[in-house]
Amino acid sequence: MTQFTRILEGFGSTLILLIKSMSYLPTLPRQFHRFVEQCYLIGYTTLPIVAILSFFIGSVLALQAGYSMQNFGAKQFIGTLVGLSMARELGPVMVAILLAGRVGSAITAELASMKVYQEIDALETMNIPPARMLVMPRLVAVLVMVPVLTIIADLVGWFGGAIVSKYTTFIAIDPPAYFSALRRFMTFEDVLNGLIKAEAFGFGVVLVCCNIGLNTRGGPREIGASVTRAVVTSLIIILVLDYFVTKALM
Amino acid sequence: MANPNPHTTRNPFTDVESAAVSVTIEDLSKSFGQVEVLKHISFRVEPGEIFVLMGPSGSGKSVLIKHIVALEKPTAGRVTIDGSDAADQATREKVRIALVFQAGALFNSMSVYDNLALYLREHRIANEAGIREKVMRALQILSLEGAVKKFPSELSGGMKKRVAIARALVMEPQLMLYDEPTSELDPVMGATISEIIATLKDDYHVTSIVVSHDRDLALSISDRVGILMGGELIFLGPPSELRNPKDPRVDDFLNPKIDLKNPRFKKLET
Numbered sequence: 001m002t003q004f005t006r007i008l009e010g011f012g013s014t015l016i017l018l019i020k021s022m023s024y025l026p027t028l029p030r031q032f033h034r035f036v037e038q039c040y041l042i043g044y045t046t047l048p049i050v051a052i053l054s055f056f057i058g059s060v061l062a063l064q065a066g067y068s069m070q071n072f073g074a075k076q077f078i079g080t081l082v083g084l085s086m087a088r089e090l091g092p093v094m095v096a097i098l099l100a101g102r103v104g105s106a107i108t109a110e111l112a113s114m115k116v117y118q119e120i121d122a123l124e125t126m127n128i129p130p131a132r133m134l135v136m137p138r139l140v141a142v143l144v145m146v147p148v149l150t151i152i153a154d155l156v157g158w159f160g161g162a163i164v165s166k167y168t169t170f171i172a173i174d175p176p177a178y179f180s181a182l183r184r185f186m187t188f189e190d191v192l193n194g195l196i197k198a199e200a201f202g203f204g205v206v207l208v209c210c211n212i213g214l215n216t217r218g219g220p221r222e223i224g225a226s227v228t229r230a231v232v233t234s235l236i237i238i239l240v241l242d243y244f245v246t247k248a249l250m
Numbered sequence: 251m252a253n254p255n256p257h258t259t260r261n262p263f264t265d266v267e268s269a270a271v272s273v274t275i276e277d278l279s280k281s282f283g284q285v286e287v288l289k290h291i292s293f294r295v296e297p298g299e300i301f302v303l304m305g306p307s308g309s310g311k312s313v314l315i316k317h318i319v320a321l322e323k324p325t326a327g328r329v330t331i332d333g334s335d336a337a338d339q340a341t342r343e344k345v346r347i348a349l350v351f352q353a354g355a356l357f358n359s360m361s362v363y364d365n366l367a368l369y370l371r372e373h374r375i376a377n378e379a380g381i382r383e384k385v386m387r388a389l390q391i392l393s394l395e396g397a398v399k400k401f402p403s404e405l406s407g408g409m410k411k412r413v414a415i416a417r418a419l420v421m422e423p424q425l426m427l428y429d430e431p432t433s434e435l436d437p438v439m440g441a442t443i444s445e446i447i448a449t450l451k452d453d454y455h456v457t458s459i460v461v462s463h464d465r466d467l468a469l470s471i472s473d474r475v476g477i478l479m480g481g482e483l484i485f486l487g488p489p490s491e492l493r494n495p496k497d498p499r500v501d502d503f504l505n506p507k508i509d510l511k512n513p514r515f516k517k518l519e520t
Contacts, residue, residue, distance in 0.1 A: 118355035125319045125349045126421065127342055128372045 010233075014211045017131060021139055021207075024132035031137050038141035042103050042206075043148060050098055054153040057090055058082055058160030066164075066171035075171060079181030082161035087186065087194045091153040093242060095146060096201030100234035104209035107138065108230035111213025112223040120214065135210045139203065146202035147195045154191065158182060193249045200245050205234040270297035270455050271332045271345055271424045273318060278327035280313055287313050289481040290327070295474075298455040300447065302468040302489075305478035306503060311461040312352070314478070315427050318459065319349050331425065345425060348418030352430040354410040356402040362389070362413050363398045366420050388416040392446065408439035415446060426450065428460040432467055440464060444471050465504055468492070477503065 028035060065081045111134060114120050123130050158179075165173040212230040216222050273295040280288040287310040295301040305311050316322040317329045320337045329336040331345050356365050366385040370376055376384060389395050392412045402410060411431060418426060428447065432440035444464070448471040450456050462468060468475050469489045477485035477500055485492075485500050495501045506514075 114357075117358070118351050118353065119357055121316075121321055122349075122351060122355040122357070124321060125347065126369045126372070128369070133372070 010211070013215060014207060017135060017211045017214070018207055020129070020131040021135040024129065024136045025140075027132055028136070028140060031133070034133070034137040035141055038138050039145050041106075042099070042138075042141050043145035046098060046102055046145075046149060047152065049102065050095060050149050050153050051156050053094055053098065054086070054091065054156040055160035057094060058086060058157030059164040061085055061090070061157075062161035062164040062171065063168060066168060066173075070170055075173060076177065076181055077185075078161065078165055078171065078173060079158075079178040080185040083158055083182035083186045084190060086154050086157035086161075087190045089194070089242075089246075091150050091157060092194045092198035092201060093238065095149045095153050095198055096205060096238045097235065099142070099146070099149075099202055100205045100209075100231055100238065103142075104205045104234050105227050105231050107206065107209045108213040108216075108227045109223060111210060112216035112226040115214060115216045116219060116223060130214060135207075135214075138206050138210060142202045142206045143199060146198045150195055150198040151191075154194065193246075196249065197242065197245050200241050201238045204237045204241055208233050208237060270457050272297050273336075273425065273457065273459065274330045274333075275314070275317075276327050276330065278314070278317060278329060279325050280310070280317070280322065281325045287481050288324075291478075291481075291483050292327075293476055293483060293486055295457060295459055297457055298451070299473045300451050300458045300460065300471055302460045302462055302472040302475045303478060304462060304465075304468055304475060304503075307463075309478040310481045311478055312429055315349070315429055315459065315461050318425075318427060319347055346421050346423045347425045347427065348421045348423035349427040350411070350414045350418050350429065350431055352433060354402070354414040356410060356413055356417070358402050360401070361398070362394070362400050362402075362405075365402070365413065366417050369417070369421050384420050388419045391419065392416045408435050408442070411435065411439075411443055412446070415443075419450070423456055426456045426458045428458065428462070430462055431460065432462060432464045440467070443467075447471055465492075479503065 061082045062078055065078045066075060069075050069078065111120075111130075114134075120130050123133065162175045162178045165171045165178045166175060209230040212226050212233065216226040275291055275293050278288055278291045279286065291314065303311050303314065313322060317324055318331070318336055320342065323337060331341055331347070334341040334344065336342075356362075357368065360368065363385055366388055367381050370381045370384060375381075386395070386398070389398060392415060394409065394412055394416055397405060397409060397413065402413070405413060415428075415431070426447075431443050431447065435443065444467045447458060447460060447467075451458055451471075460467065460472070469492060472489050474487060475485065475489050475492060476483055479499055484497060485495070492500070492504060495504060
């Protein structure tokens with residue numbers, strides 16, 4: 001099978017999985033415990049790493065911007081630059097990349113090992129569709145948790161930028177001035193655009209990781225190969241979607 | 251208690267009787283790429299019968315059993331259960347079929363109790379008290395009451411097989427399929443599993459299809475035996491005919507002689 005045919009097959013099976021999973025949406029109230037468990041795994045356990053990385057991304061943005069802008073007297077716009085960059089681009093992309101690395105890889109590993117050790121076959125013989133029990137609750141959970149993670153990433157990033165702006169000697173901008181610049185040029189639409197992008201990335205990552213996991217064949221080596229493929233495919237999807245969603249939202 | 255009517259399946263939990271099912275394999279062929287794994291296989295398993303399917307490794311036994319539960323699609327031919335196509339969703343909803351996998355296929359993230367309760371919960375067959383009663387009854391039938399809180403990783407090979415049978419049993423099946431139920435077990439545990447399969451047939455008249463290499467199991471509990479070799483059914487008949495087989499291939503498979511002067515592995519095709 002050529003690489004192109006494989007890509008087409010992967011695209012088709014992902015689409016079928018999406019349709020199947022969404023057809024089980026009415027069963028969500030019965031599976032509320034699974035939805036809550038996935039919210040915990042996707043949201044709560046990812047939160048510390050999101051907070052740490054956002055803080056340092058906001059900090060380094062402020063540092064680089066301050067260093068570059070001091071030469072032409074534009075330091076007062078550091079808050080604007082950090083605020084817009086975090087909300088429109090870096091917050092959503094960073095959350096999605098963390099989801100791919102942390103949550104997506106775990107999903108693929110779990111579903112791939114269930115497939116390899118015939119647990120998925122066992123579900124099918126019991127007339128329990130894997131898309132209903134294993135995929136749909138994850139897709140709904142990611143839609144609920146990604147905006148929360150992105151808003152936290154934005155806020156922590158802005159805060160990191162404010163700290164660096166105050167305590168770096170060649171910047172030395174007080175938080176009130178920093179946040180005033182941030183508010184002056186930022187709109188609710190900027191934050192909303194970022195949230196829409198994050199939703200698209202998160203949903204795409206979880207769907208692709210589920211599909212790759214469920215289509216794993218072979219043994220333990222193939223589980224590892226599937227995890228690698230899921231993470232690489234997720235990163236490609238994030239960056240490709242980033243361009244098209246950004247363009248669509250402009 | 252033995253079921254007086256051999257044409258019905260008695261539910262072990264409710265004592266309600268339902269019709270035992272037949273399975274018909276009609277001219278079934280299956281290929282993976284260029285490799286033809288099953289070649290025009292035809293036979294019928296009668297309601298309430300124990301049918302043992304034997305054959306060397308790679309002869310297509312497990313592939314055949316997967317067609318009955320629609321995990322594989324035939325290249326040609328078809329499988330019917332009581333006249334309905336096994337691949338149809340409607341058939342799977344109408345007839346309760348349980349497959350005991352070779353390695354158990356227990357859900358590793360769930361306790362033994364939850365493994366058994368999953369089917370009942372997902373299909374909303376009973377409330378939590380009813381589920382508990384059915385699960386404990388199935389565990390009791392297989393003497394597994396002590397394993398209720400354990401996880402699959404804490405069980406021995408024999409216990410895993412018994413839990414897998416118990417999980418199949420809570421589905422109250424009309425058709426039980428076993429894939430190598432005695433493989434990787436010591437002889438005593440193998441005999442125990444054979445006794446369980448025979449007891450389920452005697453007490454509940456579940457139609458059973460057993461894929462196995464185990465000659466003792468085939469000779470002692472089966473009603474009929476089929477032998478697959480190279481994707482073809484080379485023997486079909488009662489186990490008594492296997493004691494003095496006429497076909498030299500069947501004889502060699504069941505009574506292999508160790509010949510150190512002319513070893514088989516040197517004759518194998520590469």
